[in-house]
Amino acid sequence: MDFATLELSPPLLQVIAELGFQAATPIQAQSIPVLLKGKDLVGQARTGSGKTAAFALPMLQHVQLQDRRLQGLVLCPTRELCAQVAGEIRKLGRRLPGLQILVLAGGQPIRPQLEALEKGVHIAVGTPGRVIDVLEREALETKRLGTVVLDEADRMLDMGFREDMERIIGAMPSRRQTVLFSATFPPDIAALSRAFQKDPVRVTVEDTEATPAIRQVRYDTKPEDKTQQLLRVLRLYQPSSAIVFCNHKATVVELTKALSDAGVSVDGLQGDLEQFERDRVMAKFRNLTTRVLVATDVAGRGIDVEALDAVVNFDMPFQPEPYVHRIGRTGRAGRTGLAIALVAPNDKRKVEEIEQSLGLKLEPGDAAELEAAASKPGSLGSDWETLYISAGRKDKMRPGDILGALTGEAGGFAATDVGKIEIQDHISYVAVARRVIKVAFQRLSEGKIKGRKHKIERVK
Known part of the structure; x- marks a missing residue:
């Protein structure tokens, strides 16, 4: 199904075109029209089926940008998944001016997250534990919350988050859209749906391509x-x-x-x-x-x-x-x-x-x-090593800045000596060819990135 037939707003369709999405995946084609109407939904589809966009696009369409209060909440089982989902929502919402997305997850100090909530965010993506923590501090205003999504709900149940999930949903406004996405549909998911959803539409995408691939x-x-x-x-x-x-x-x-x-x-x-x-x-x-x-x-x-x-x-x-x-x-x-x-x-x-x-x-x-x-001499080592840099997205660090520091006049390395660059909130990682790692470490340590000195470490 073509995205143009899904009644999405022009800014979202523009981003979809820019990202080169040709057609909606089955889970997107079946879920997006239901969610745009504000109905509750239980979606069953495996990881990699495009389910994030299936719930993110309707959520972005419903967001009132002028109102910087929480309007959408996504619960995920792990911090890594929160970061991936938030990244996908940011990417899909990049044509929506002023859109604020926040990750609420452990492993990071809670203070910056509380400060961001105070300034105002439209959508939060969080782990159950950290969301409970924020709720207990009465820092999560939910009056304008329109949609709650439980992503990978079966995994959250497996990890023992049932009580936390029930507590979080119970603290949300009764007039809301509740969305469950799960790779499997065990009895616990059915019970969760009965307790917290109103006449949900069930969408199941058969895992037809998983086995042959x-x-x-x-x-x-x-x-x-x-x-x-x-x-x-x-x-x-x-x-x-x-x-x-x-x-x-x-x-x-x-x-x-x-x-x-x-x-x-x-x-x-x-x-x-x-x-x-x-x-x-x-x-x-x-x-x-x-x-x-x-x-x-x-x-x-x-x-x-x-x-x-x-x-x-x-x-x-x-x-x-x-x-x-x-x-x-x-x-x-x-x-x-x-x-x-x-x-x-x-x-x-x-x-x-x-x-x-x-x-x-x-x-x-x-x-x-x-x-x-068993007698093959082939190496199972890696040609890459990783450098840590003490600045990230919130410090205005971009992949191009790191690449430029390594391949520019001061660094002098070939682009083929630089591997994947990963920018997180306040830190970054870059893969560098092992044969030049000592020199790369020395030059980044002694030099500057975007005119500033940063702490550089070899990640062991």
């Missing part, structure tokens, strides 16, 4: 051989970026060390990490300084990395639904993804349930090919 391979292994089997898999497929999922935090720690000792460019992501450590781990993974990320399901929530080559199930999940969540992170944007399962004898029942749920058999991997990969 992902090659799913299994390698049988003994439990004691799993780490070596994983190394063989990585040497055989040589992914530039891969997520390895484990069921327990302790396994993440042990496996990360084992892979690092074997020369793999690897980091671990588990629930005990401080937020600033998590941010650094994710920045390095997004810019390919880290090739392999080992994570639990809970720590892996909200991870959305472009062009992820592979997902490896080091431990098979206990239910089919987490398996679908895990592998859905590869095979995006028309690329064929790769999902590998390391299957121990006690995983047989789990695999049968997954295959039954998906309606397909996991492809048996070639054991001889994998064995041959």
